[in-house]
Amino acid sequence: xxxINDKQDLFNELNxxxxxxELFPKFKNIQKDLTSGVDSVKSKSGNIVxxxxxxxxxxxxxxxxxxxxxxLLKTDKIETKVKKTMVSTIMKNTSKKKDFNLQNIQNPxxxxxVKNIDIEGKFxxxxxxxxxxxxxxxxxxxIDTEPGxxxxxxxxxxxxxxxxxxxxxxxxxxxxxSEQLKFNIDPSYQDGSKSFENFLTEFLDSVKILDLGLLxxxxxxxxxxxxxxxxxxxxxxxxxxxxxxxxxNKVVDKESLSKPGEPTVYDTNSFNFTDDEKRKIxxxxxxxxxxxxxxDLGCGLVENSVDLRDFDAAFNLLTESSPSSxxxxxxxxxxxxxxxxxxxxxxxxxxxxxxxxxxxxxxxLTTIIFSQTIKPFNVVLQQIGEGLxxxxxxxxxxxxxxxxVQINNSSLEKSSVEDYFQKFRTLNICIIKDIYSTxxxxxxxxxxxxxLILLKVRIEIxxxxxxxxxxxxxxxxxxxxxxxxxxxxxxNNLSG
Amino acid sequence: xxxxxSNTSESNIDFSKAASVIKALIGLFKVPSLxxxxxxxxxxxxxVLRPGLDYNKIAQNIISESSKVxxxxxxxxxxxxxxxxxMEFIRVKAICEAIISDARITIVNLPGQxxxxxxxxxxxxxxxxxxxxxxxxxxxxxx
Numbered sequence: 001x002x003x004i005n006d007k008q009d010l011f012n013e014l015n016x017x018x019x020x021x022e023l024f025p026k027f028k029n030i031q032k033d034l035t036s037g038v039d040s041v042k043s044k045s046g047n048i049v050x051x052x053x054x055x056x057x058x059x060x061x062x063x064x065x066x067x068x069x070x071x072l073l074k075t076d077k078i079e080t081k082v083k084k085t086m087v088s089t090i091m092k093n094t095s096k097k098k099d100f101n102l103q104n105i106q107n108p109x110x111x112x113x114v115k116n117i118d119i120e121g122k123f124x125x126x127x128x129x130x131x132x133x134x135x136x137x138x139x140x141x142x143i144d145t146e147p148g149x150x151x152x153x154x155x156x157x158x159x160x161x162x163x164x165x166x167x168x169x170x171x172x173x174x175x176x177x178s179e180q181l182k183f184n185i186d187p188s189y190q191d192g193s194k195s196f197e198n199f200l201t202e203f204l205d206s207v208k209i210l211d212l213g214l215l216x217x218x219x220x221x222x223x224x225x226x227x228x229x230x231x232x233x234x235x236x237x238x239x240x241x242x243x244x245x246x247x248x249n250k251v252v253d254k255e256s257l258s259k260p261g262e263p264t265v266y267d268t269n270s271f272n273f274t275d276d277e278k279r280k281i282x283x284x285x286x287x288x289x290x291x292x293x294x295x296d297l298g299c300g301l302v303e304n305s306v307d308l309r310d311f312d313a314a315f316n317l318l319t320e321s322s323p324s325s326x327x328x329x330x331x332x333x334x335x336x337x338x339x340x341x342x343x344x345x346x347x348x349x350x351x352x353x354x355x356x357x358x359x360x361x362x363x364x365l366t367t368i369i370f371s372q373t374i375k376p377f378n379v380v381l382q383q384i385g386e387g388l389x390x391x392x393x394x395x396x397x398x399x400x401x402x403x404x405v406q407i408n409n410s411s412l413e414k415s416s417v418e419d420y421f422q423k424f425r426t427l428n429i430c431i432i433k434d435i436y437s438t439x440x441x442x443x444x445x446x447x448x449x450x451x452l453i454l455l456k457v458r459i460e461i462x463x464x465x466x467x468x469x470x471x472x473x474x475x476x477x478x479x480x481x482x483x484x485x486x487x488x489x490x491x492n493n494l495s496g
Numbered sequence: 497x498x499x500x501x502s503n504t505s506e507s508n509i510d511f512s513k514a515a516s517v518i519k520a521l522i523g524l525f526k527v528p529s530l531x532x533x534x535x536x537x538x539x540x541x542x543x544v545l546r547p548g549l550d551y552n553k554i555a556q557n558i559i560s561e562s563s564k565v566x567x568x569x570x571x572x573x574x575x576x577x578x579x580x581x582x583m584e585f586i587r588v589k590a591i592c593e594a595i596i597s598d599a600r601i602t603i604v605n606l607p608g609q610x611x612x613x614x615x616x617x618x619x620x621x622x623x624x625x626x627x628x629x630x631x632x633x634x635x636x637x638x639x
Binding site: 003006007009010013014017046048051052055255256257258259260261433436437438440441444447448451452455458459462463466469470473474476477480481483484 | 509510511512513514515516517518519520521522524525527530532533535538539542545546
């Protein structure tokens with residue numbers, strides 16, 4: 001109960017502060033809509049994104065969209081943190097010293113089946129680089145440069161050509177018709193001048209994890225199932241996204257509710273779904289497959305789907321954007337989508353629905369950004385790390401190319417996403433924590449900025465009241481002395 | 497089984513923990529303490545001539561101020577008494593009576609107060625000038 005009471009106290013403080021200021025006419029910019037019974041206060045979930053959003057709504061009203069745009073400008077910070085976590089976790093897991101030399105490592109560094117690096121099944125199931133052909137008046141969605149993705153596109157090209165070089169870091173062989181790939185470290189890393197850590201850092205620097213241009217498609221998939229519905233990805237792909245969302249929620253919940261300073265302990269059962277969770281995932285997938293909007297638009301889950309064609313213009317705007325203007329393009333695209341999604345509603349509802357969609361995006365952002373790390377570029381690195389850990393590298397003649405982990409793609413019980421999540425759970429938990437805490441820090445910064453404005457007003461009132469009280473004391477004393485003088489004068493007159 | 501350590505930011509807030517963030521948020525709302533300027537001795541001396549608490553006057557002031565923020569004052573539209581106004585009198589009266597009869601004031605005189613005293617011994621009267629070196633207590637009533 002302490003957790004919920006603390007949250008309630010937070011809103012009480014805010015409402016108290018606002019009420020005081022409302023009584024002073026000179027402070028006109030204070031929101032009038034006081035709420036203390038918001039759902040996020042009553043929630044037992046450790047995820048406090050909804051709480052911060054509710055606080056922000058109370059403080060800045062409906063300007064959440066601007067906050068979202070502001071966050072997009074800071075995604076580089078998340079990307080840097082995630083990359084650092086990846087390097088440190090691989091180094092830690094492989095127990096390699098920082099200067100561990102690659103000179104004696106024998107190629108291939110990794111030899112594995114495509115299913116072990118293609119967690120989402122795009123290569124394995126032939127769904128890679130799917131581009132929707134243009135149809136008359138139909139939606140055109142291009143997902144061939146998806147997040148993380150230059151490397152995915154590169155692998156797609158290698159599949160056609162049989163081999164390729166990735167930015168003088170990796171040489172990849174993928175014989176035609178085969179499902180086996182070989183990843184060879186570029187000879188430039190074997191001249192003794194570069195360490196294993198150099199290799200990891202330079203490889204991660206060469207890929208873009210958070211491709212903002214395509215972040216929108218993931219957001220739309222999470223909320224509307226838009227992209228999946230427009231491609232032949234099918235319900236499996238959507239179900240994986242819903243499973244990922246549940247897995248991320250489990251981590252956020254456990255981490256957030258654990259005591260500060262104490263490590264959180266996970267076991268292998270931590271990420272198994274209960275029957276209720278399975279049902280929830282299934283329902284969400286069916287809803288999205290049917291085109292229903294999962295965003296709570298203020299009146300429960302709405303049955304009417306948002307017309308997918310409405311997203312067409314927004315996507316075109318993105319695909320036509322140059323890399324330098326992609327952030328601006330994304331901002332304009334979300335503006336357009338919000339506008340189209342709320343078409344036909346009256347002004348009040350339009351505002352509420354728009355606000356709720358942005359809230360949903362914020363609420364799902366940890367999952368959305370995390371999903372960008374389940375791409376071949378990262379899984380290849382993890383597999384290389386596992387391979388090095390499992391091999392006796394004191395003997396340089398040993399071929400270390402065996403895959404460290406076999407991802408189970410054919411299990412009926414567990415999807416490849418669940419399998420990958422569990423097998424690399426230490427890294428995944430660290431990445432989720434990095435993303436979630438950065439989002440919370442960002443939202444906290446926004447709340448802090450607004451609360452400081454309120455407090456500035458409060459202190460001005462306090463100082464002004466103290467000054468008035470002091471003046472009142474002097475006036476009162478002066479009045480009393482005048483009365484005494486009058487009485488004395490009266491007595492003198494009587495005695496005279 | 498894996499153990500994940502927490503990551504604390506430079507601001508000492510662990511943004512991955514709900515309790516840490518909520519504690520920091522509540523801390524944001526705490527207004528810094530601003531002591532009021534001390535009342536001068538002359539003003540304090542004039543207190544002896546103050547009229548004392550008058551609950552009727554306080555209640556009247558509250559009703560008068562509340563009308564400025566839109567509270568309906570005076571009799572109700574049907575001519576009946578305004579219960580809210582009556583309640584205001586009852587509330588203020590009860591508070592004033594409690595303060596007058598139950599409140600306790602403790603005064604602490606700080607060391608360093610200048611003192612002048614007279615006394616006597618076999619040699620005759622003695623006058624002493626000095627400062628107090630300890631605190632002393634006093635009590636008072638509110639009227």
